Amino acid sequence: EVLQNHVLEAKVFHTEYGTGVAILTGAHRFTLTTNIDDLKLRRLPEVPGLQKRPSCWAVLCQDRVLVILLAVGQELYLLDNTSFTLVTPPELSPHAGAYLQMAVSFNYRYLALFTDTGYIWMGMSSLKEKLCEFNCDFRAPPKQMAWCKRPRSKQRAVVVAWDRRLLVAGDAKEGIQFVLDEDSCLVPELDGVRILSRSTHEFLHEIPEASKEIFRIASMAPGALLLEAQKEYEAASFGKCFIDKFPPESFVRTCRDLRVLNAIRDYQIGVPLTFSQYKQLTIEVLLDRLVLRRLYPLAIKICEYLRLSEIQGVSRILAHWACYKVQQKDKSDEEVAHAINQKLGDTPGISYSEIAARAYDCGRTELAIKLLEYEPRSGEQVPLLLKMKRSKLALSKAIESGDTDLVYTVVLHLKNELNRSTFFMTLQNQPVALSLYRQFCKHQEPETLKDLYNQDDNHQELGNLHVRSSYTSEKSMEGRVAELQDGVDEYYKAKNEFAAKATDDQIKLLRMQRRLQDDFDKPYLDYSLHDTVYNLILDGNHKRAEQLYRDFKIPDKRFWWLKISALAEREDWEEMEKFSKSKKSPIGYLPFVEICVKHHNRYEAKKFAPRVAPEQRVKAYILVGELDQAADTAIEHKSESELNLVLAKCTSSTDAAVAEKINRAKTQSLKK
Template sequence: MASANWTPLGTEYYEKLEMYQLDWGDQIELSKFTVAAAQYGGPIALLKDDSNTPNVRPMLTVFTSAGKILSQLRWNSGKIKKLGWSYTEELLCVQDDGTVLVYDLSLNFLRQFSMGQETKETKVHDVRIFSSYKGTGIAVLTTSYRIFIVNSIDDLRIRKLEIPGADSAPTAWDIITMDGQSQALVAKRNELYLVDHGGQYQKQDIDLSQTEEAIVDMAISINNRYIALFSEKQVIWIGTADFKKKCDFKPKTSKKPTQLVWCGSGAVVALWDKLMLVIGRDQQYFYFNNDAAVHLVEEEDGVRIVGRDSVEFLRKVPQVTEQIFKIASMEPGAMLFEASREFDKQSQRADEYIRTVKDQLETAVSQCIQAAGHEYEPSKQRRLLKAATFGKCFLTDYNPEPFVNMCQMLRVLNQVRQPPIGIPLTYTQLERLTMPTLIDRLVNRKYFYLAIRICQYLKLPEAEGASRILAHWACYKVQSKGEDDEQVARAIADKLGDTPGVSYSDVANKALEVGRNDLAIRLLDNEPKAALQVPLLMKMKRENIALNKAIDSGDTDLIYFVLLHLKDALPKGEFFMAIRQLPVAYALYIQYCRQQSPALMEQLYDQEENHQEVATCKVMGSFKQERLEDRVAVLNEAKDSFTKAKNDFAAKQVEDQMKLLRYQRLLEEELQMPCQELSLHETIHKLMVTRNHKMAEQLRKEFKVPEKRYWWLRVDALAQSADWVELDKFSKSKKPLLGMEAFVDACMKYDAKMEARKYIPRVSPEKKVYCLIKTGLLREAAEVAFENRSEEELNKVLRACSTQDRTVEDQVRAYKQQLGAAVRK
């Protein structure tokens, strides 16, 4: 009968399930070890107490919950005050100087941190490792009776809690998480205080049976809603976290319990050597006598009991299980379960049971499914699921999803509970832990194949499931010894292939961390993203390979990233030699230098004896020289370089530029006319504007400026200086090289409309309409266009008309009609 091993506790029932016969047999006597077991069926760490054996370092051993050894380490650091586990199953070793050493399941050192300088100086008196709203936290009580606390070992923000009466040690203390913050619950004999991070504390009103008795131990439930206190008069006080509801219980013992923990939130378990007392919140109790010392592990829904040769689990019987298996239960699930059993016997009573719950059949099926999830033995699970299947047959619109989900969860749970794996999770714990976290724990234990099969079975996305696990497997593979790099790289490539979500660069980085550089390079050959390859190759000092990979990718930013690193890392000569052989890299570097460092570009060309480009760089550099002598000196060097490059034209142009600079200096000295940054044409133009026509003519002859260009400059300069008389004289030269429309344009450029109209009579017929329009003489332009019989010119006049020129528009349209009539005739 399923309820045969149930033990009543008030109106509730408790049961003790056997999970494993431990692999370590009777070799372990727990009373001689410091024990730390992780929640959610996690591993067990044992530290042998060798204090009586001089010069012998204690042995630290990690086992699975089934007693299978995972790793061992001879402890050679400081004195350990507390062992504990983080939520991610990292082993936390807190030393007496406040240093916390963190290890993985294989006892590989991960990191360490300190709880502060004051802790180091005053030493640690006691430690609590707890679950906070941010993860796993640590609190230490120093010998100066101050508490230092971090709410997360991954976010080290140490806070100091000042407890009242710091002249004496607390008689008991623990950490409680309330309202999103962790607070210390501190007992100073019979007074109880709640201390927060701000240094504030509140004295709690608590009704002890004897007002003078000191509180010497306490336990806080996992959900932080209930508290148990043990007084020096052997009274156990049980109540809520707000200290309103309570009961007192006095066990028949004169000793302080070795452990005081909560079994879920319904009962307190007190342990004295081999006696284990279970006390309800209404003073009911029962007890067990163990054969040897045990260790209690507080879980979400019960207590895991680690003994010398077995692991058991004490829990409150789930309500749905009680509804089905309680004697004389009339619940729908109980009726359906009995109907299924009678059906297997081919008994007509099955029909009677089904008829009894025909209106509650869906509830009955749901109860059987839920009860199956809470069962630990597969045979009981099968019986309950079979009953649920039997009940489904009578439902026409039943949703099968809850049944399917439960079957999947139970199949996963039964696999991880197997002794070789040793994770004795319950369904309640799995709901709280979540499936992704369980998969992470399998990966941490190196059960890669099982983790992948679970992901495939549950049809999890590749990125969250198989791909991620394969990446972890590959990182583990590169750390294995005994295989050469080529074999490992081939095995990883064959297994991973083109699996989406797997980064070969991450695996290669892991290989680099363990000193396998050649393996890392082989792995990077499979990485499709150059942006992930290149930084790692540079980290390995393989800059040439990194540069080639960057060039092949076509990513200019990536190429520049490598080039600038090489420029800083290599001597200048070696760097130039390296990039000269790569045209793309060379061209990009030249472009970079042109914008950022012209001097460096000149050095590069000079090393290559590229005189043409060296000369170009010097010409560009000359414009940055402020002193004339320096500019001329640089230009002279540029001339020599052009000569070496056999570019006589460029050399002559540089020579003319030096000559112009000297002339400009002379002009500045004689005429007080700044013109140092002007070109030849601008200089001549400025001389004309200032009416230094003789000097302008001298420059024209010296630099052989073409006459037509000189005319353009003079016409523009005379118009700019408003020297209309001289402009008119110039227009009447014997051999004008420009048409009169040039004079019209120059006058209009400087808003001299009346001056511009003076030249219109002398404009050639084909340009006259253009000039009349430009000077605003639209009516005259229309008449000339009509005389020229040009419809195109008439259209130009029409486009130039504005709303004020209606009369002209009408005239133009009339001219166009006349022209059109003449054509038709």
């Protein structure tokens, strides 16, 4: 719509939400946005009966809502989001006539209206209260009108400008008139009005009470006296001596600020700011403006002078300078990079990567890479390097940073960017990246993992992979055996004979278990060798057990342990006795006693006790409860500790005889 109907007039305004623009289109409709950085257009409703352009209008801010005040002839309308209302300013002179110009104060609190009878109404912008009125002799429509007022001052005035005339109108009957030599333009400010013309720049503002007191003729105010004193002593801080406990900070701060203001007022800089404007603007914004005008040296001087922290001040400005510098196309990459590093060094808060990013944006990739070299945090270098397609360099930088996540980012980036073989080659030279990628493949791409190991002839790991998959992914017997067989081959290549042999045995065991499963219709698969044999004995299949014992060269000790435990669990005491006599037990006979006792068969246990080796026989007798025998053996051994052991087991009521026997033996041995 704006495009179709052309823009008749636009007004820029500033609120707490930012800078806004209001537009009046050729169709006499208003559109506005409150913040140009976050552009949301709001079209206000049509003004009924508005056929021609309003004579004047302004944007008001009432209770944080933006409305438009417009005048058509003698009528004044308020236009908001939804409605359109006719309003009348309170106590408006009945002879006012048609509105020609209006002005809203800087803070949106006051409104001034100028009519074709030369009448000026001044009041609150809420249109609820009139402050004063003023009649002047000029009827011609003024070119501009603006409020001139200091914050917190009671004095209010509007400045009205015609082609060559300026009128300051306020609460008094008489206005002040100035003659303008040139075409001028008024800019309302926080604390006054700027008057700009082609060759001059003036500032009109109310003189503060303090200044008035100083400079009034024959003033006796302290300030004036002080000024006189200063002339005498050339010491501005003279007065401060007369005040007890005067905090020096504010004095120093004010002096510094004044010097800054004087510096920027210099004609070469040309930023005449008043103190309150400067405070409103803040030093940061002022610095930004200086930087935008490339007044880097001045900005840095100011930072240093005001002792701003480096990150806030100098570094920021240097970074801006560097970003500007990289755009200078007439200098070589080396020169620029060198110049930047010379100036910046390693000032804290400087991000070389940001400057490099700017250089890259300007199409100077080589320069960007050179600048990145200066970036101390390798992590910061990586994203830009990737963007510039310097992936291999990015990879080394990422590894240097020690940040695994960053390495992953680059690796996976590389994976998509390079073809497979180059990708693998790149990884070969970067062990950290390689091991990380392996981790990734383990879960996500097992086949790739195989390729990776194949490439560097890592047969051990390949063997492990095959073996692992025979336990995890393969389900069929054939598949499992095949995987294991591959494992065996790889282990041989890796010269790991132990693993090859163990895996070979596992194939044999699997096949055997399969046969057992078929023969006995019981699950045997995935038992360990020990458990397989144990279960065979438990089921009384002694022959098959013996076969496995021989085939797999199970050590005798293990076989005896396992067999007696299985027989005991089966309570096959007959077989156990037979077995014990088959040949000399490699584990001795105490385990027989123990296992019988464990299964609560003292009767069987007693049979084995006499066969237990002498040094353990006492223990065996105690286990089976033959304390008398135990005592005899101990006496035979003449072993004090054994005697004590037996004695400890004796209970006074039942074993009194045994205890006595031991005590006797003990005293006898003592005598000797």
